[in-house]
Amino acid sequence: MLSVLLIDDEIKWMESFKKVLSNYKITSEDNIFTARNGSSAMEILSDRNINIVFLDLILENEHGEDVLKLIRSEFPEVTVVIMTGMNDIFTAVTCMREGAADYLVKTATVEEHIASVKRVGAMCDLIAENKALKKSIFSDHAGEFDRFVTCSPKMFTIFKYLSAIVTSKEPVLICGESGVGKGVLAKAFASVARKGRPFVSVNIAGLDEQIFSDTLFGHIKGAYTGAEHNRTGLIQQAENGVIFLDEIGELPMSLQVKL
Incomplete structure (x- = not known):
């Protein structure tokens, strides 16, 4: 969950914005910190993973x-949004240049505030995934995938790459010739990324x-001729x-669009 710092000398506005972030489930109020000046903000940034x-x-x-320049200098990994x-x-x-x-x-x-927060949140996720990817690729270990033996x-x-993207919510495309073990790799990934959760395989x-x-996607009773019972689709099962x-x-492109 995102950790947020609000820097403003208007206490009422900060409290109001905290409620907005919490009500829209951007983050919890426990993960929102406030500061009324630059020095207090720098202390929080030093103590917390914002x-x-x-x-x-x-x-x-x-x-x-001036506070923006200081934050970017001392904590370049932190994303800053200007409010005025x-x-x-x-x-x-x-x-923006700063x-x-x-x-x-x-x-x-x-709505405009929330849209911006979601954009920036997605940016933070991307930055975190990129850092994890770099760390994993240059590591001598493959994280939880170390238990899979290979020469x-x-x-x-x-x-190592799979270890880096294991927490990602994005789809994973596995390419390779027939027989190289794409299905085996998918199952190995699922056993780590979604341990204890359903793994559903289908040749389409x-x-x-x-x-x-x-x-x-399944169907409901009466959706078409012959649909006598409700049927749960594989996506729901997974x-x-x-x-x-x-x-x-x-799969034809016309059907891939449905995904």
Whole structure:
């Protein structure tokens, strides 16, 4: 869950924004910290693993741009979003050049604020995944995949890569010639990434549209002629687990769109 720091001298606004972040389930209130000035903010950043900072440009006795420069200098891995009551394009461009990830006007709608937070949150996830990938690729170990025995350096590299993306929510594409063990690798990945959860495998080569939709998405009684009972699709059966779509390259593009 994201850890957030709000830097503003307006206490009421910070409390209000905390509730917005919590109500929209961006993060919990326990993961939201507040500071009224730059020095307090730097102490929190030193003590806590903060992902995103929301920084007001106009603070009491100091300017937000100076705080932005200090944060980017001392904590370059932290994502900073500028918050201000002024809709000033020149200031926005200046802050972005100094390293801010986004620029929000306080008077914007809640929906606009949440959209920005989600964009920045996705950026933080990407940065974290990239760091994990670099760390894993250059490591001498493959994390939880060390328990899989291999004499192949290339296979060991693959295991290290899988170890880096094991917490990712993105789909994983496994390419290789027939018989190289794509299904085995998918099952190994699932045993680590979704341990104890469903692993559903289906070969979808040659399925026509009706069978494909029926197999993956299921149907309700009476959906079409012959549908006498409700049927649970494989995607639902694999909920919170992994579904392995074997030979997905053979699936027509018109059906791939449905995925």
